[in-house]
Amino acid sequence: MKTLVWVEHDNASVKDATLATVSAAAKLGEVHLLVAGSGCAAVADEAAKIAGVGKVHLADDAAFANALAENVAPLVVDLMGHHDAFVAPATSNGKNIAPRVAALLDVPQVSEILSVESADTFTRPIYAGNAIATVQAPAGKLVLTVRGTAFPKADKTGGSGTVEPVSGSDAGLSSFVGAEISKSERPELTSAKIIVSGGRALGSGEKFHELIDPLADKLGAGVGASRAAVDAGYAPNDYQVGQTGKIVAPEVYVAVGISGAIQHLAGMKDSKVIIAINKDEDAPIFQVADVGLVGDLFKVVPELTGKL
């Protein structure tokens, strides 16, 4: 089987989400990549070095600069003439583009696969991860998105793919206006080894920064948040961990003042070690926590930060 993998990148370098997707695709067969962007030749060269990669299709055009689905989907459909599966990471770009491709190909999509059971059978989470479904796709082209935490990362080196240019065009339906990308020195949430997340209990943006940031700094951790903390404006939207936010599985996840609603657990319960700080000893987060501390976070967190 020939697979075509969507490379997640920022026109400068390959994003880690690509690597888990390559591992998933490699279970199906030959791995070809699509680098669609603008001024992104360096990305294609980097992508060609990923272990196990054959061809890299490079679509370098202003139309692809911002991964607009209206422009990218027809390009992918063209390339699917000689591929059997389109595989994208379940990132915001992957989720935006893949279903548009699937509908144009008139095939169903299997979202956020957790495993490849066979060439047409996959597992995926439903109901906020409270159930795992094993689904079999019909004969024909496959369209999949891949949950990054469920597959190992392919090696960034060792591959010797060849780069081949392809062309596409602007569909003229949409245009990119701008972006406000959060800048942070901290590790990205989806690849951080340690994450400290804050919840509604922090009470304000100031307290969130005052308490969560120094603890994260001490641990070299990424910072996450519950939906309630994001909704209240204590943290930006891209911090949200959960069913409808980011899915993370770090070595250590520290939940501070987070109750542990199923929608939050859906995004972090595959973390290796979960540590919870909550003043309510019956908070559901303690049912999944390996280490729990019942206490007032306003007292406990500064003390913890101080002692590390």
Place this chain on the structure above:
Amino acid sequence: MKVLVPVKRVIDYNVKPRVKMDGTGVDLANVKMSMNPFDEIAVEEAIRLKEKGTVTEIVAVSIGVQKCQETLRTALAMGADRAILVLTEDEVEPLAVAKILKGVVDEEQPGLVILGKQAIDDDSNQTGQMLAALTGRPQGTFASKVEVSGDMVTVTREVDGGLETVSLKTPAIVTTDLRLNEPRYASLPNIMKAKSKPLANKTPADYGVDTAPRLKTLKVEEPAKRQAGVKVADVDELVGKLKVLGVVE
């Protein structure tokens, strides 16, 4: 401008889903069902656009069993003007939902379709994008802000790195994210009024769509359970645990 809002009847988000013993699915017998939360946000956004004078009519549509009528009545009570129920006993997959919605779009010619980004039961996050593909329209997914001006709609999107803004030519497809708005509760008088708002009954066949599932669900299982761990008495003990775990030296 007319707005179409697809609303799905799903398990209430407060209910913990239970996997059936026979591994065929999730037990929905006697479980509280509600409108998909993202669809409430979609209905609310349509109402706000109507209140601003941008939108003239809001049509809610639901695909599923007879009981989806209740979901449509909720949308009508919130402020939708009329509703369409596309009746089927099948569990309709996103692609078939999108095909039916395309049929509705062809008939109704809305300037905007606002869907939820994701149904909290199947967690597919597909239907809006698929509808956009089938109708050849632009898509503004995961919206946290929607502004209509003339024949353009500007959508601010929640993306992995932060926020992104795109400009789309109408007619367009928008899917909602959590921060778009906070949906209103229907007032009692509006719930009463909703009972007499028009609700049309259709079937997938009216749109020429076959809803037979194309994906085969072989089994549905509970995920591996996590064991609750230990509680520590104080910060010193927590630091001790962190040392044992190798998190700190």
